[in-house]
Amino acid sequence: MIRREESWDGFWAKLLRIDMFEGQWEAYRKVADSRAEWLEKTFGLQKDRPVLSLACGEGGIELALARRGYSVIGIDRSQVMISFARDMAIEENLNATFVHADLTTDSQLPGNNGTVLCFDTLGLLNDDDEYRIIQRAVGSLHRDGVLLVDNPLREGLATSHRWQRINDGYFLSESFLDKESGTHVLNPIFISQDGEEVLLRDPYDRKRESHTGVLRYVYNPSELVNLVKTTQLPAREVKHQRPGYYMVVGSRRLEE
Numbered sequence: 597m598i599r600r601e602e603s604w605d606g607f608w609a610k611l612l613r614i615d616m617f618e619g620q621w622e623a624y625r626k627v628a629d630s631r632a633e634w635l636e637k638t639f640g641l642q643k644d645r646p647v648l649s650l651a652c653g654e655g656g657i658e659l660a661l662a663r664r665g666y667s668v669i670g671i672d673r674s675q676v677m678i679s680f681a682r683d684m685a686i687e688e689n690l691n692a693t694f695v696h697a698d699l700t701t702d703s704q705l706p707g708n709n710g711t712v713l714c715f716d717t718l719g720l721l722n723d724d725d726e727y728r729i730i731q732r733a734v735g736s737l738h739r740d741g742v743l744l745v746d747n748p749l750r751e752g753l754a755t756s757h758r759w760q761r762i763n764d765g766y767f768l769s770e771s772f773l774d775k776e777s778g779t780h781v782l783n784p785i786f787i788s789q790d791g792e793e794v795l796l797r798d799p800y801d802r803k804r805e806s807h808t809g810v811l812r813y814v815y816n817p818s819e820l821v822n823l824v825k826t827t828q829l830p831a832r833e834v835k836h837q838r839p840g841y842y843m844v845v846g847s848r849r850l851e852e
């Protein structure tokens with residue numbers, strides 16, 4: 597049997613975040629538009645200041661916010677996803693810029709943002725990188741700005757096995773939560789038409805020993821609130837519109 601390994605950035609990002617939605621983009625867009633409307637109403641986002649999204653992926657929410665009149669900048673490490681988001685922004689003539697960059701390098705973030713988002717990403721990287729990303733995110737906020745970070749709830753992560761026919765091959769995955777360590781383990785495999793097996797190996801957390809699959813620490817809401825509070829920004833948990841997720845909001849407005 598032939599076996600090869602691919603990182604997230606190209607092969608896996610394309611398979612799981614772009615090819616997987618083939619034929620479903622209309623539904624995808626409806627969900628993103630509804631989430632953007634909820635974010636706007638719930639957190640009183642400021643339209644006159646930019647929205648910065650860290651680890652924006654293929655840009656679903658970011659494009660939806662741009663459709664509502666926000667000026668948006670998204671940053672992600674995956675070139676495939678950034679190119680996809682850029683193409684969408686051009687196609688729809690939106691005020692949205694997508695930047696290909698690794699957030700674990702200390703490059704400067706654009707400042708004066710009314711809103712900074714970091715959705716469904718914390719827990720993938722190592723503690724030091726995540727601490728620094730949050731510090732820099734808060735540093736890039738306007739004084740009256742709002743930081744929004746969302747993450748899955750441990751209770752929502754049931755053991756799952758799935759398989760699906762895709763790109764003339766099969767996608768298989770198993771995932772489970774290791775309750776003791778709070779780590780969500782995901783092992784995806786793609787089997788091509790010729791029987792070649794492709795595994796995921798990615799250095800999300802450069803301090804962890806190299807491994808296949810994805811290991812993600814699943815923060816409890818109070819841990820994420822405390823991480824944001826290390827920046828001196830007041831923070832609290834808010835019920836999410838997305839099932840199985842929670843939101844942490846950080847803002848000086850919470851002091852009032």
Ligand SMILES: C[S@@+](CC[C@H](N)C(=O)[O-])C[C@H]1O[C@@H](n2cnc3c(N)ncnc32)[C@H](O)[C@@H]1O
Pocket residue numbers: 604605609650651652653654671672673674677697698699700714715716717720800
């Ligand atoms: C689970 S996805 C979430 C994407 C999007 N924010 C969402 O909510 O759908 C995690 C994202 O983090 C990005 N990512 C991981 N490590 C990164 C890094 N060091 N710098 C920038 N982006 C990174 C990945 O490319 C991926 O798009």
